[in-house]
Amino acid sequence: MSVLPYLVAAWVFLVGCYGLATSRNLIHAVGCLAVCQSATYVLLLAVGYRDGATAPVFSDLKPGSRPVVDPVVQALALTDVVVGATVTAVLLALVLQISKLHGTVDPDELSELRG
Amino acid sequence: MDDPLIVVALLLVAGSATAAVAVRDPARQALVLAVLGTVLAVLFTVLQAPDVALSQLAVGSALTPLLIMLSVRKVRRPKRREETER
């Protein structure tokens, strides 16, 4: 059972990719990209976990009294969350313009760029 | 890995992520994504990452759904008009 968290991360990533490849709506596709990204958070935090440990936040904890989990991955995941939110915003802005100019958000109906 | 709490949180994440992909209508997907955000925050708490959980809550429970729903509204609006004109 000790690989379950990693397998969940892999599953979430793959399922997001599947959704992205088969999406019929660009807003849905951007949502699927957000799902792909949540896989990276799960992986990072799972990597940093330590059995029986607690968060390395010492406002209500005496330093050294309990084992703590890896703070580095948490900082990385935090950065990653911000990146994810902003990328979502930029991509949604592009989807809005596509819907205005093409009159559709179905990738199957976009035919401007080919060959 | 004997902590059932972590297992439960992981399964919830896997389930809601799958649902977020399987639900094809963007408005309904936004609902699932909001739940995914909450569930992820719970998972992060269980993995002892309260800082990440806080930012996931801040982003996932209100900001991302609002962005997606505003986009859905904008994309739907012209279509509505055409339908009423017909």
Added chain:
Amino acid sequence: MTRRVRLLVMAVGGTGLAALLVAACFDLPRFGGDQHPYGDRVVRASLARHTANTIASVNFDQRAFDTLGEMSILFASVLGTVVLLRQTRDEHRAAPEPEQVALPVRRYALLVLPVAVLTGLYVIAHGQLSPGGGFQGGVVVATALHLLYLGADYRALERIRPVGSYEVADALAASAYLVLGLAGLVAGTAFLADFLPYGTFNTLSSGGTVPLLNAAIGMEVACAVVVLLANFLDQAVEIEKEGET
């Protein structure tokens, strides 16, 4: 490419990647393992600099350069959204209709708004002590302002939200982070060096430059999210194509 070909390629690629990832999972160290050399060093360094929240110490001191990049991503995406969602020549603004919201919802929104703003500020201010920090608190503050849109109507929100000032404040906060970094170079030893006294452990002024950088990020994020949402709200509520009524 037809749907079937795409699914076929997808199936091949997905299966391969799945096999690869699963194989990698079984080679990963055991979940919950005890080997975190970098993490242990970080905790020691954070305590040495009197920063109670180690994650804040990583974000604003030890790996502050990453946060600079992260902040620039946010800044860039806000600027990008402003450019992408600008009002084009064939669009005009239509004044949104006033909307009436049921009284309980309205009361709730107006009551929670100040609580949420205060909570956001609290989360920012305690960033280097307890979980939270500039990013989380900034998003809460910005989201809280939009309770006005939810609870009252768009025009109420527009009154307290001069987007231009928020854009300027966003840029100023971002430059404050950079200037603090350069001050580290001038006054201290290196770019983004923590050159201020570290203070007393577990108090608001501990951690040297950490609270300052944290505050800059808080302001930047709050303003950035307000501008971001303003552009989407404009699109959804106000901006219409010529010819539409």
Added chain:
Amino acid sequence: MHHLLPVLVAVPLLGATLLVTAGRHLPRAAAETVGCLFAAGTAALAIALLLNSSPPMTDWVGGWTPEGGESVGIVLVGDGPGLGMAALASLLTVAALAYSWHYFDEPPRRHAGSFPALMLLFQGGMCGFAIAGDLFDAFVFFELMSVVAYALTGHRVEEPKAVQGALSFGVLNSLGAYAMLMGIGLLYARTGELAMTKIGEGLDRHGSPDALTLAAFALVLTGLLVKAAAVPFHFWLPDAHAVAPTPVCMLLSGVMVELGAYGVWRVYRTVFSGPGGIPASDLEHALVVLGALTGLVGAVMCWYQRHIKRLLAYSTVAHMGLFLIGIGALSPEADDGVALYILSHAGVKAALFACTGALLDRYGSVDEHALHGRARELRGVAVLYVAGALSLAGLPPFGIGLGKAVLEEAVGGPLTVLFVAVSAVTAGAVLRVAARVFFGLGPRPDDESSYETTGKKEEPETRSRLSRVPDTMTAVPAVLLVLSLAMGAVPGFAAAVGHAVSGRAAPAPHWTLIGVLLGLTSTLLALGLATLAATRPKLLGDGAWTAPLRRLQSGHIGDYVAWMLAGTTLLAALALPTILNG
């Protein structure tokens, strides 16, 4: 001196924040001047650092210098290749900003500074990525560079093609970046470190490579190769480069894509090259296969384009294939060659895009067929165009020719044929465009409707269609071409590049008789192909056999994502022998 490394990132970012702060009240000319000044200042700093980069500098941001060999901070590496890429990116940003002087249509209302601010952010992201010595830091700046690039690509929001291309670009590159981050997570799990050299040591300590190493390798390289537009990750590139505003194209094709290849080089060298990583033979295997595929697909698709910007974009794809082969060779001589090649290719490609921009703004079209013979009056642009095309073919003494000659010698064998063929075909296609558009050679191509994207009905990017091409729009490409000529012709330059890249490990790159002959061969071939194509369009113009290849480039995001997954699998499969034997 090493303390100034992070300033290389801070200066352009500071410029961008300043432009946004003051942009509401600044007149446009002032905003553009400020943008140019900050970009030029960064470029000067990058060059100053580059001149001091031997021996390589390292800087620990925040003063977290290692104690007992271990640090908690982020390391920046200021060596020849890294600072060279930063200097190239900065100089090209200056060129693009100079080119776009008064170029665009109205800036967004009350946002006069937004375009130069975005360019500065782009520059900051590229510099940050080039000097990153920490894997996660590299990811962050990689994302910064990408996010700005999406926004810049979609800058012309009234163009249906622009926003579609920008979205494909955005989705593919973001997904690639997330794949890279998964790989970083795997590496962190194994080694518990983030500095690239430390990760490499950690992998070596663990012993021989296993599935985890392979997966991390494939995932990290996926992110970088998506950026580097290697087949089959390349689909976004023609879509994005064909639609981005011309100054942005100059940067995208000239340096951003090359940064992907640089990332592959850096990551392999520092992380995976030890005994615990991926053996050199496997990397060579993988990169040569992908590079050859990329070169061939790029060249074929380039030849059959009629949309001039797409044609140039495919030629970038083709040349990226050659760079990847060179990087895969893993020898100091090949590194020198690739470095020279990338430097002068950047100048030439940017100049060609700049000339195409002039066509677009003068005639409102970038369609080879529709423009047939219409640009006879633009003599200056014609000269620049032909010079650019010839140097793309590797005509001595242009820098591309020298870089390619050095590379061909280092790689050797049957791959030389590929090098000659790819540069001849891509340069031939550009020459064909020049012959038709500027000289009106050959019969007017009939205007049958076809599957592919044409370049007709493009909106000019300037306020109105230009009646004459402004001086900045010809001066910038002229300077760029002169620089790329100087790279091959000034004897000391190539030696300096060689010294900066590989130290004294390899003899200084220089012209040899075989190199000159190979360069002349591909130039003559290109000329022949172009003449043949212009005068006898039927003979080489029938691209029916490429139809399946062209159908793959469908503009559909789902297709591109599927290919990306397949590409990751292919990459892992190419490096698999290690694991099976180990």
Added chain:
Amino acid sequence: MNGWTVAATAALAVGVGATVWGVATGPLRRRVVAQNLSTSLACPALLLLSEGYDRPSYVDLALLLALLGPVGTLVFARLLVEDLAADPPRTWGLTYAVAAFGAAVVIAVCVAAGPSRALVKLLVVGALLIGGNLTASRALSGGFAGSRRG
């Protein structure tokens, strides 16, 4: 594991698990209710976890969720108002049950905390949680728009 974490596990597995199922399937009116309930169930779970891990600072998480969860639901209530008006959800029984569960958890945690500054924060969380949950439910079931929309 202690009693608090066992309770949190149960709340997550049964309560939040059900809402994940509810939000993924069925008509829109069921999905919005499930989304609302997911936050109202996760918030008490976070309180229980804070107590179970003996980390008072984790209460901030519950505070934030109690604040922002209903805001998220109001977003959906506002922007889906037309779809919901045609087919409004009617699930007051479930809503009150979840609110009661939230109240019980808050009281239990308060008792465990004893009179202190932390108690004030817990009470604020409780008030926001229950008030927000009920308001959001009301907004969803057609109470969002005022009389003008009818």
